[in-house]
Amino acid sequence: MPDEAPSYADGCKTRTSLLNGGSNRADIPADAKMVAGAVYELYTADDIYSISGELLATADTLLGTATTDENGLALL
Secondary structure, three states, rough: OOOOOEEOOOOOEEOOOOOHOOOOOOOOOOOOOOOOOEEEEOOOOOOOOOOOOOOOOOOEEEEEEOOOOOOOOOOO
């Protein structure tokens, strides 16, 4: 996984390395059309382990779901 996710023309970012000071916040373009009721799911890309080595979540595990509000914003 690269240190920084690619930026796309629509301002969205996918993977970002938070360990290297990256941000998980998407840059929303000024002309973006916000949509209420859109559903986003957050999955693990890789296995996640605790600092002691305990497996916390396997790759492709659904960690959370968020639905956008009337302003088109969601929080995961």
